[in-house]
Amino acid sequence: MAISERKKKILAAVVDEYIQTAEPVGSKVIAQKAGLGCSSATIRNELAELVNMGYLEQPHTSAGRVPTPMGYRMYVNELMERQKLSLEETEEINRRLNQKLQQLDDTISDVSRLASQLTDYPALAITTFSAVTIKRFDIIYVDANTFIIVVMLSNNAVKNKLVHLPVSVDQSMMQRLSSLFNSGFTGITEDQITPLLINSTERAADDTMGLTSVIAAFAIEVLSEAQTPTSFVSGENRLLNQPEFRDPDKAHKLMGYLSGGGYILPPGETLAGPNEVRVLIGPENVAEELKDSSVIIASYDAGDNTRGIIGVVGPTRMDYSAVAAKLSMLAAGLSQRLGGGEGPPEGMHNKLIIKGDTPNEQR
Amino acid sequence: MAISERKKKILAAVVDEYIQTAEPVGSKVIAQKAGLGCSSATIRNELAELVNMGYLEQPHTSAGRVPTPMGYRMYVNELMERQKLSLEETEEINRRLNQKLQQLDDTISDVSRLASQLTDYPALAITTFSAVTIKRFDIIYVDANTFIIVVMLSNNAVKNKLVHLPVSVDQSMMQRLSSLFNSGFTGITEDQITPLLINSTERAADDTMGLTSVIAAFAIEVLSEAQTPTSFVSGENRLLNQPEFRDPDKAHKLMGYLSGGGYILPPGETLAGPNEVRVLIGPENVAEELKDSSVIIASYDAGDNTRGIIGVVGPTRMDYSAVAAKLSMLAAGLSQRLGGGEGPPEGMHNKLIIKGDTPNEQR
DNA sequence: GTTGGCACTCTTTGCTTTCGAGTGCTAATA
């Protein structure tokens, strides 16, 4: 059954109102606010049909209407106004992005904190890398018992480690090791660092003290760490702002899931591209703990196989429009600054694409 | 008025019981559990006196007794059993400390997470440094437009930064700068890096491209960052485990305070030394938000002016004994591993010192 | 100093009543 124009307007009005008040909305309020010149009785008839169609539901017989996940989905896909950020908001985001953005690593926690502050919902940031290799290997000789390993990765992150030795090593050995590692261990992935490779390097360096394996272990550690998706959640406490989480058990369950690093995206799936915002409403989420929450995700591209996701979690009654706009802006800003070079984020909110989940996807 | 032995036993029993059940405890329960052979009527008389003395209070006339902050203080100072950790717990802590401890920096978040997991309360970790200087300065030439600055600090932390330049620089210039910085910028504190020093270095290096100031800026940034106390809170959500925080508003307020990085210790005060655990009960806390919570803090010494604090926040009805033992263990383990070298943590729990706050200290 | 006994207090719990918002339905109207 097709949905009439008027029904759409009414549905939009219900969702808008409910997002604000968190109370079931009645026919009277809509008759006043929605501005279509008809009485509450007419609205009641329409509402009844919207319930039949599955877009709305009633908590109990004599209460107002509340959107179903399907109702929200319709709202997000077709009904809601694509919100444009005010100039101040745009500037605020840019200003804060500029403040602290050197290397991605330092940033992930900042990004999630920022997202949470901007939206006033709990937020999380995830980075994924693939096929990271070592670009450069340096060993800095500090004194006979101490040296610093500095490794530059293909994604331009630089890692270092200070090593103290119980024995003394002379400087020439260090140099030998440095150049051997620079030739043998660069441009390869983690699983290409075999015991065989380590052994031959050890022999070539004439290393009888096991230095080679220490350094190789660091190389492996750095690579594997760089490839492990890291995620960071902040602002869990903002969940308690929402009336639907006034029940401590509910809040606790979700917060536990979030800070335990539970996954958000259907495993294996990625976002299509930057500048796309994805909305997962209630039961569309795969994780049981998220079944009556909504998640809004945007992704950014930091170049060189490095992808990141920023997301926000809240009740299904979320301010989809505002949050989507902000996240999109933020993601675009990150893409731009972290080397993806996706064009200036100013125009962003005009081409905001919001993509829904295909409902009932199997996990 | 001196407090009799029997009163002490009764008080201890009340606190113990209340810590477990979170319910006001009545005379009957104590008569049974405390094991002093007298009837509930006798207990009642004693309880009435303990209320008069200020150690206990009644929520209302016909309810059991609940400890006052003063009662908890007495309990913590004199009454409670110094809990020894089981062998498994000791091993668990050591195991997890060994897992991931390279540099302090990576660790602070891990430490707080660990503390939270061990105690099942929200935990925070703070590090403070003082008078950090640069020990060593290296510049690694990557290509004509790229170099890596590596700085080793007096507290043995190593920091690096990747710099991309719009112009080309030859390798000899880099070497010149590296040795100039190594002689001029080491061993001095942040405020000794003056424009004068930067200027003279710039001239000495024959640097017309402003490289000197880029590098100097990094030096300043690193030093100031290393000296800024950093703190990290985890497990806020565990607050919701506690029945006293079932009121979402209360929980929200405290969680907001914690994740906002609110201060815990009276400003300016430090802990006397490692191996000391400090307990701040309810109103003994300076921050308004903590006035009806308790905080347990232990400090560790990472050598070279680097101090750290790990703390746990909970309701005044906290398991002081267990938490104190665990934190003490954890702090000792950290001290030992991070270079303070305070002796093996095995014996730790025997010499556990718990120090109270001097009540009514002015801020 | 200790104890059993008992009246008293005050919360908790469950039940009933009342109130009101919002509905669904019907009959009248444009």
Next chain:
DNA sequence: TATTAGCACTCGAAAGCAAAGAGTGCCAAC
């Protein structure tokens, strides 16, 4: 045929009330 006014009905939330129970305080006896 679509809209509207009117009205009875439903059901939850709030308020009021009585009974139950836990625990106390006090007194008189030991």
